[in-house]
Amino acid sequence: MRDVAVIGAGCTTFGEKWNTSFRNLFVEAGILALEDAGVAGEQIDGLYVGNMSAGRFIEQEHIGALIADYAGLATHHIPATRVEAACASGGLSFRQAVIAVASGMEDIVVAAGVEKMTDVASGASVDTLAGAADREWEGFVGATFPGLYAMIATDYMSRYPLTREQLAQVAVKNHFNGARNPIAQFQQEITIDTVLKSSLVADPLRLFDCSPITDGAAAVVLAPLDRAREFTDTPVKVLASTQASDTITLHDRRDISTLDASVAAGRRAFAMAGLSTADIDLVEVHDCFTIAEICAIEDLGFCRKGEAGRLTAEGVTALDGDIPVNTSGGLKACGHPVGATGIKQVFEIVQQLRGEAGKRQIDGAAIGMTHNVGGTGATVAVHILGV
Amino acid sequence: MSVARFWRKIPQRYNLIGTTCTTCGRYFFPPRSFCPDCRRAGNIVDYKFSGKGTVVTHTVIRTASEQFEQMTPYVLAIVKLDEGPRITAQLVCAPEEVRIGMRVKPVFRKIAADGDSGVIYYGTKYVPAE
Numbered sequence: 001m002r003d004v005a006v007i008g009a010g011c012t013t014f015g016e017k018w019n020t021s022f023r024n025l026f027v028e029a030g031i032l033a034l035e036d037a038g039v040a041g042e043q044i045d046g047l048y049v050g051n052m053s054a055g056r057f058i059e060q061e062h063i064g065a066l067i068a069d070y071a072g073l074a075t076h077h078i079p080a081t082r083v084e085a086a087c088a089s090g091g092l093s094f095r096q097a098v099i100a101v102a103s104g105m106e107d108i109v110v111a112a113g114v115e116k117m118t119d120v121a122s123g124a125s126v127d128t129l130a131g132a133a134d135r136e137w138e139g140f141v142g143a144t145f146p147g148l149y150a151m152i153a154t155d156y157m158s159r160y161p162l163t164r165e166q167l168a169q170v171a172v173k174n175h176f177n178g179a180r181n182p183i184a185q186f187q188q189e190i191t192i193d194t195v196l197k198s199s200l201v202a203d204p205l206r207l208f209d210c211s212p213i214t215d216g217a218a219a220v221v222l223a224p225l226d227r228a229r230e231f232t233d234t235p236v237k238v239l240a241s242t243q244a245s246d247t248i249t250l251h252d253r254r255d256i257s258t259l260d261a262s263v264a265a266g267r268r269a270f271a272m273a274g275l276s277t278a279d280i281d282l283v284e285v286h287d288c289f290t291i292a293e294i295c296a297i298e299d300l301g302f303c304r305k306g307e308a309g310r311l312t313a314e315g316v317t318a319l320d321g322d323i324p325v326n327t328s329g330g331l332k333a334c335g336h337p338v339g340a341t342g343i344k345q346v347f348e349i350v351q352q353l354r355g356e357a358g359k360r361q362i363d364g365a366a367i368g369m370t371h372n373v374g375g376t377g378a379t380v381a382v383h384i385l386g387v
Numbered sequence: 388m389s390v391a392r393f394w395r396k397i398p399q400r401y402n403l404i405g406t407t408c409t410t411c412g413r414y415f416f417p418p419r420s421f422c423p424d425c426r427r428a429g430n431i432v433d434y435k436f437s438g439k440g441t442v443v444t445h446t447v448i449r450t451a452s453e454q455f456e457q458m459t460p461y462v463l464a465i466v467k468l469d470e471g472p473r474i475t476a477q478l479v480c481a482p483e484e485v486r487i488g489m490r491v492k493p494v495f496r497k498i499a500a501d502g503d504s505g506v507i508y509y510g511t512k513y514v515p516a517e
Contacts, residue, residue, distance in 0.1 A: 127452035136396065137417050138388070138475045141498060141510065142448060142455045148475075149464050150446035158444075158487050202463075203482070205448040251465045251473040256444055 003225035004101045005120065005235035007181025008037020009350040011343075012271030014185040014216035014335030022058050022116035023070040028111060028184035029217035029340075030071050037221040038231050041073055045106035047080040050093030050113035053341035056128040057120050067112070086132030086286060089113060091243075091381030094220065098241045098383075100220050108176035113344070114217035115337035125213050129338070132375040134249045146210055148250050148376045150202035152249065153291040155256040158203065160306035162294065164204060166313045168195035171208050171332050173318055178329025180319075180359035183336030183344075186213055195290075209290040214335035220350065236356045239367070240272035240384040250376045261378035262299035266371070269382040270301070278300050280384070281365040282346035282352055283323065286373035287330040296371055297325060300382075319360055327352060327360045342372035342381060353387045390506055403493065405472065407464055409436040414470040436495030440466040440517065443473060447482040451461040454499040466513055479511045490516040 010032025012025055017349035020028075026049070037120030049067055054060045055304055064080035073080070083093040096172055097111035117125055124312065130139040133148055155163060172192055178184035190208065198207035199333045221231075228235035244264035254260055283300070297308040302323055311317060319324035328334045328348035331341060349368035358363075366387040373379070398404040405416035409432055410425040416436055422429030445464040448455070455461070462478040462485050478485055479494060491513040498510040 123451075123453040123456060126450065127454075130452055132444055139452075140508070141463070141512075142451060142458070142461060143463055143475050144448055144450065144452060147446050147448045151463070151465055153446040154446060154487070155444035199449070200447070201447070201450045205446075249475065250473050251443075256465065292500065 001102045002104055004098050004222055004238040005225045005227050005228035006220050006238065006346065006350050006352060007223045007235055008033045008039065008221040009219070009347045010036055011014045011183055011347045012216050013183045014214050014337060016118050017215040018118065020215065022054060022060065022114065023066060024253070025116060025215060025217040026067045026070040026112060026114045027070050029114070030110065030218040033110065033219035033221050039108055039306070040220055041071065042076055043108050044073065044078055044110055046097070046100050046109045047073065047078055047081070048083055048096045048109070048111050049095045050083050050089030050091070050342055052084060052086050052089050052136055053128050053131065055386040056118070056131070057125070059324055060117050065142070067114070077371050078322035084132050085287070085379040086374035087338045088342060088372045088374030088379040088381050089324045089339040089381070090218070091370065094346055094383065095241045095285065095343060097222050098238050101224055107224060107227065109222045110219055111222060111343060112219035113340035115339040118215050118339060119211045122213065133154055138249055142213050144202060147202040149289040149291055150205045151250065152257055152376070154294065155171065155206055156291060156294070159257065162309035164196065165192055166183055166309035167209065167290045167294065169312050170287065170293045171195050172328050173312065174287060174330040174332040177319060177360055178333025179325050181329050184329040185212060186329070186333045205291070206287055211288045211336035214334060214337040216340045217338035218340045218347050220343060220346055224303040234387065236353050236385050237352050237387055238383065239275070239386045240269040240382070242268040242272060243379070243381045244268070246378050248375065248378045253377070257295060258305070259295055259299050259373065259380065261377050262296060262371065262373065263327070265380040265382040268299040269369070271385050275294055275367065275384065279367055280369050281325065282327055282349070282362050283369040283371065284328060284330070284348050285325055285371040287326055287332050288373070290332070290338060292373065293325065293330065300371060315378055319362070324362050327357065327362060342370070345370035345372060346385065349385050353385060388506070388508070393506060393508055401495065403436040403511060405434050405436055406431045411472050414472055416472040416474055417466060436470060437470055438468065438511065440468040440491055442485065442487055442489040442491060443467050444487060445478070445485045467486070479512050479514045483513065492516040
């Protein structure tokens with residue numbers, strides 16, 4: 001197996017992009033990544049794109065071919081593959097690209113993610129996202145995605161010490177970071193009061209506990225590590241790439257408040273990289289809801305079960321804390337174009353490890369981690385990157 | 388949801404017909420045709436659940452998908468059936484009434500409908516049993 005490096009990365013701004021189409025989102029991110037890598041289109045051996053539901057959001061399938069075409073690569077006949085695992089589509093796209101390069105089958109590979117969510121009404125998008133859970137036995141009876149995570153929160157708060165204010169602090173912290181990220185959908189700081197006074201979506205979760213509906217795309221370029229310096233002076237090495245699955249329904253899990261797939265993917269990643277949590281300088285976790293960040297910090301092993309709320313309130317996960325979490329603003333403030341999120345997490349870590357993260361830069365960041373969840377935890381992808 | 392897709396699940400949705408593995412004694416709802424524990428050594432047969440159970444966790448849905456928008460707010464819960472399996476279901480009770488550990492029993496109810504002239508979906512909801 002060959003060592004793999006990220007040699008370029010690009011990302012559109014995230015938000016409600018009424019003037020931009022699905023295909024133009026992808027092209028914009030792709031060009032940014034290729035320019036960053038100094039790679040020409042004809043050098044690309046393969047293209048992977050994470051996308052959850054173009055079929056429901058824009059009534060378009062066959063996304064691999066579409067984006068290869070509009071990226072101007074159709075006449076080169078490069079293989080283009082769509083990867084789908086709900087909100088973890090981007091993380092799996094990155095992992096497929098890593099596997100392609102590591103195997104020796106392909107050298108210069110683009111891993112991308114794209115989602116165009118605002119071309120349907122909000123009720124339709126809620127319904128589409130519910131397809132990430134079990135349509136027959138969760139969605140059918142009226143379970144929404146916020147509703148499922150709300151049931152995790154209800155279970156968690158009945159068993160562990162987590163206050164409503166500590167939960168709100170996750171959103172406050174992520175908005176603080178988002179306000180320092182030029183691509184973020186929300187660049188305004190908020191207070192705990194903002195969260196607690198926002199409308200209830202699914203008790204106990206309120207509007208400001210939830211990640212938004214977002215349009216956006218992100219792309220990165222991968223190469224074998226031993227070729228990386230042909231393209232860049234600052235290659236970012238892929239130290240671990242892991243993935244795990246679990247039951248599709250929340251109700252079938254061993255433990256409602258533990259994402260066992262996060263635990264498994266995290267442990268495998270640390271083993272693969274030969275590292276421990278103490279070696280990680282920053283981590284991008286899948287905070288589709290505030291409770292999801294609390295669970296992620298614990299399930300990845302950064303603290304024991306029941307401690308993440310207190311640590312968040314104490315600032316341990318803040319930009320200047322011991323283990324900064326979601327420096328990009330996370331899904332909450334940076335936005336959550338579902339198929340693009342896993343790639344955006346890698347984009348953020350690459351910026352941080354190169355020292356290009358501006359006002360949210362973590363000094364001396366050398367090793368970063370990404371954690372991307374599909375559904376309520378039925379798929380988890382974890383990556384560790386280092387310089 | 389197409390008529391056939393709903394129709395083929397009527398035994399499960401109306402009458403809580405699940406399955407059990409006679410090799411290991413584990414119960415499945417919704418039914419599984421393959422035992423994850425015994426795998427090929429398993430022997431799966433139908434089993435009718437009493438439906439009685441206990442609330443494991445819950446929420447109140449206030450923003451719903453299109454089919455359920457008219458019903459908000461409604462209580463959603465994970466219920467642990469007495470035989471072991473857990474299911475997700477609506478509770479027919481006031482939002483302030485639901486609590487973890489509450490005993491519940493099944494009732495036959497309309498779940499949703501495809502607009503004004505489409506299929507009406509029936510199924511099982513739960514009510515407090517105490």
